Amino acid sequence: SARCILLLGEGNFSFAAALCEAAAAARFVATCYEGEEEVSGRALAARNIRRLRERGAEVLFSVDCTKLKDYFLPSDRVFSRVYFNFPHCGRKAGVVKNRELLAQFFSSCAEVLAENGEVHVALCSGQGGTPADRPRREWHNSWQIVAVAAGARFILSDVHPFNAESIHGYKCTGYRSQDKSFSVEGALNHVFTRSTPLLHLKPMVCQMELGSRRVSFQVPQMFVDKINRGFLDLNSEHPVRTVKKKLTAVLSQTFPIQSIDCSLSLLHQGPISGVCHSNVFWIIPKPEQNASTEQMANGLANAVLFSHIDFCKDADENGCMKVQEGNLISEQYFLRPSLLLYVQTLTERATFLPGTLYVLSGPVFRKCPVSPHSLPVFHEVVFVGAIDKAMESSFIQVLVDTIRSGIHLLHQTGCKLNVTLQEATSFERTELNNFAASESQITKIQHSICMETDALGSFEKGCCVGTVGTACGGAKTSGLVVVFASLNLDLLAMLVCGIADWRMLWTSDERFLSQFLGEELRLFKSFSLYPPSYVHDVSFWVPEREQFDEVAFHTIARQVSRETVISIQLIDSFQHSETARKSLCYRLTYQSCDKALSCQEAAEMQLLFRKEVQRCLHVTLR
Structure with a gap:
C-alpha cells in the first residue's frame, strides 16, 4: 500500500507542496x-x-497537533511519516511552554503513527539540545527534544541538517503564518521512531x-x-555467535577441534577457593517431582526448561520465590561464573584425547560494578587441550598466535585494531577488567589477550578480552x-563491531540484529542517538561495625x-567525629542505550532503589 504522510503546522503549505x-x-x-x-486569504498559501x-x-x-486522533478514523491512523517543521507556541513563549507543546505532540503522534513509522521534527539551531546542535545550548535552556519524546516512547534515530535551499519553492513563515520569516540557518531535522517497551519482566523458574x-x-x-x-x-x-564460529574455524586449521555440544550445567556447587562470595549469584534449588510422562515422551527429562511464574501466587512483593521450609537442597550452588570450572571434569572423560582442542561455550554470570565494559552476563568460549609438558611453551605460543590471527580476520570494519599479549606478571591486577580478574581466581593465568x-570513536585502551x-x-x-584459552565473546563482538555499550548486545529491538544478517561483522550504527x-x-549511613558491600550495591542498582543505570560514582564520604558512623553519597546516572527512558521512569526507579538498598543492605537513608 502507498505510504501515508501527515504534515502538521503548515503555514503557507510550501513545504507540503514541494x-x-x-x-x-x-x-x-x-x-x-x-x-x-484565514489561510485562503493569503495568496501564496492559496x-x-x-x-x-x-x-x-x-x-x-x-488541526490541533496535540489531539490528532480526533481528526482521523481508526483505520486512517497509520501514517508512515509525520512532519512538524519548526513548532512553536508563539509570541514570547519560553522553552518550558515549547517543551510542553512537544510532549503533547509526541503523545498525540503515537496514536496515529504506523508501527514502523517516523516522526520528523525540524528545529532552529540550538533548540533541540542534542550534541548535533552547533552551537549547543545549555541543557536547561533547550527544548530537550530527546527527553521529551522519550515520554511518549520515541527514540531519536537520525538527525541531519534541514536544507531549506534544497526544497523547491519552500518559504518559511512566522507564528500563525505571519509574513515575517525566521532564520533556518543551522536548523536540524530530528527523526524519531518508536522504542521497544521497557519491559516489566515476570519472575522465571x-x-x-x-x-x-x-x-x-x-x-x-x-x-x-x-x-x-x-x-x-x-x-x-x-x-x-559469528565471532565464535569464525574464531573456531581459524583454530581448526591448526588444531584438531572437538566441540562439546552437551549442555553444561548452569549451576555449580560451591564454595570454591579463590572466588569471592559476593561476586557470584548464589542459588537455592529445590527438588522437583519426577519428570512427567509428557516430558519423557518428548525426550525432555534431561532438558533445561524455563517458565514464567505467576507473580501473585508464587512470588512475594519483591518478586522473590516463596520458599517452603524443609523442601530445600542443603548444598550451596551458584550460577556458573566461568566455564573454566568444567575443565577438570572434561579432562576426566573417557573420550578425552590429548592433543585435541575442545571447545566449550555458553553464558556465564558474575556480580560486578556498573561500567560499559563490566558485563554481569556474557558468552564465554574456552579452548582446552592437554599436551606433553615439554611442549607447553610452544603449544601456548601457537595457540595465542592463531587466536591473534583469528581476531584480525574478524576485523573487517576498516578501523584500527591492535591485539597484544601481556604476561600475567606484568599485567597489574588493577588493570584487569572483571572478566580477567575472575578468571585468575579459578586458574593459573600466564597471559592476557588485550x-x-x-571503532568507538576514541581509542579503547587495552581491554582484556x-x-x-x-x-x-x-x-x-x-x-x-x-592448557586453556578463555575468550569473552561479547567484548570481542563489541570491539570488532564498534558497539559502545554491552547492553546493546541484549536488546530485543530487531534493528540491532538486522545489521548483522548473513554472519557479517559490520560496524554497528546506533538506532538510538543521544539518549537522555x-x-x-x-x-545513607552505613551500618555500624559492618563492611559496606559495594558490589551488592551496584547489583541492586542493576x-x-x-x-538502565550506566554509572555509579562515590561523590562524598563522611565520618561523624563523635559517633564514628560513616556516611556515603553516591551519584547514579540513568540512561538506556536502546529504549526510551523518561524522566518520570528514572525517578520511580530511584525511589525503588532507595527502598531496596535500605532493605537489603540495612543502611539508614539520609
Whole structure:
C-alpha cells in the first residue's frame, strides 16, 4: 500500500507542496492550525493548496497537533511519516511552554503513527539540545527534544541538517503564518521512531538436572530476559555467535577441534577457593517431582526448561520465590561464573584425547560494578587441550598466535585494531577488567589477550578480552599439562563491531540484529542517538561495625533499574567525629542505550532503589 504522510503546522503549505511533488506515489494529508478562511486569504498559501489538491492531497484546517486522533478514523491512523517543521507556541513563549507543546505532540503522534513509522521534527539551531546542535545550548535552556519524546516512547534515530535551499519553492513563515520569516540557518531535522517497551519482566523458574535429581530454581530477576536467549544456537546470526564460529574455524586449521555440544550445567556447587562470595549469584534449588510422562515422551527429562511464574501466587512483593521450609537442597550452588570450572571434569572423560582442542561455550554470570565494559552476563568460549609438558611453551605460543590471527580476520570494519599479549606478571591486577580478574581466581593465568580499537570513536585502551594459562586436569592427564584459552565473546563482538555499550548486545529491538544478517561483522550504527540521561543522588549511613558491600550495591542498582543505570560514582564520604558512623553519597546516572527512558521512569526507579538498598543492605537513608 502507498505510504501515508501527515504534515502538521503548515503555514503557507510550501513545504507540503514541494514534498508532494517529489513523492507523488504517497498519500498526503497537509494540515494547519488556522482556519480555512484565514489561510485562503493569503495568496501564496492559496496557490500551494491548489497545487496539493491537484495532486490528490487532502488539506485540513484548524488541526490541533496535540489531539490528532480526533481528526482521523481508526483505520486512517497509520501514517508512515509525520512532519512538524519548526513548532512553536508563539509570541514570547519560553522553552518550558515549547517543551510542553512537544510532549503533547509526541503523545498525540503515537496514536496515529504506523508501527514502523517516523516522526520528523525540524528545529532552529540550538533548540533541540542534542550534541548535533552547533552551537549547543545549555541543557536547561533547550527544548530537550530527546527527553521529551522519550515520554511518549520515541527514540531519536537520525538527525541531519534541514536544507531549506534544497526544497523547491519552500518559504518559511512566522507564528500563525505571519509574513515575517525566521532564520533556518543551522536548523536540524530530528527523526524519531518508536522504542521497544521497557519491559516489566515476570519472575522465571528454571528446571534442570542436578546430579541425579530434577530441581528448579528462580532465575535472578536481572537475568530473566538474558538466560535463555540462544545467541549461540545453530540458527543464530547474532554477532556473538559469528565471532565464535569464525574464531573456531581459524583454530581448526591448526588444531584438531572437538566441540562439546552437551549442555553444561548452569549451576555449580560451591564454595570454591579463590572466588569471592559476593561476586557470584548464589542459588537455592529445590527438588522437583519426577519428570512427567509428557516430558519423557518428548525426550525432555534431561532438558533445561524455563517458565514464567505467576507473580501473585508464587512470588512475594519483591518478586522473590516463596520458599517452603524443609523442601530445600542443603548444598550451596551458584550460577556458573566461568566455564573454566568444567575443565577438570572434561579432562576426566573417557573420550578425552590429548592433543585435541575442545571447545566449550555458553553464558556465564558474575556480580560486578556498573561500567560499559563490566558485563554481569556474557558468552564465554574456552579452548582446552592437554599436551606433553615439554611442549607447553610452544603449544601456548601457537595457540595465542592463531587466536591473534583469528581476531584480525574478524576485523573487517576498516578501523584500527591492535591485539597484544601481556604476561600475567606484568599485567597489574588493577588493570584487569572483571572478566580477567575472575578468571585468575579459578586458574593459573600466564597471559592476557588485550585489544585496542578506535571503532568507538576514541581509542579503547587495552581491554582484556581473553586469558591463556594452565588448569588442573583429571587423572587421565597425569604427566600432561592442560592448557586453556578463555575468550569473552561479547567484548570481542563489541570491539570488532564498534558497539559502545554491552547492553546493546541484549536488546530485543530487531534493528540491532538486522545489521548483522548473513554472519557479517559490520560496524554497528546506533538506532538510538543521544539518549537522555538522568542523575540522582543517594546518601545513607552505613551500618555500624559492618563492611559496606559495594558490589551488592551496584547489583541492586542493576536489578531495580533493569540495567538502565550506566554509572555509579562515590561523590562524598563522611565520618561523624563523635559517633564514628560513616556516611556515603553516591551519584547514579540513568540512561538506556536502546529504549526510551523518561524522566518520570528514572525517578520511580530511584525511589525503588532507595527502598531496596535500605532493605537489603540495612543502611539508614539520609
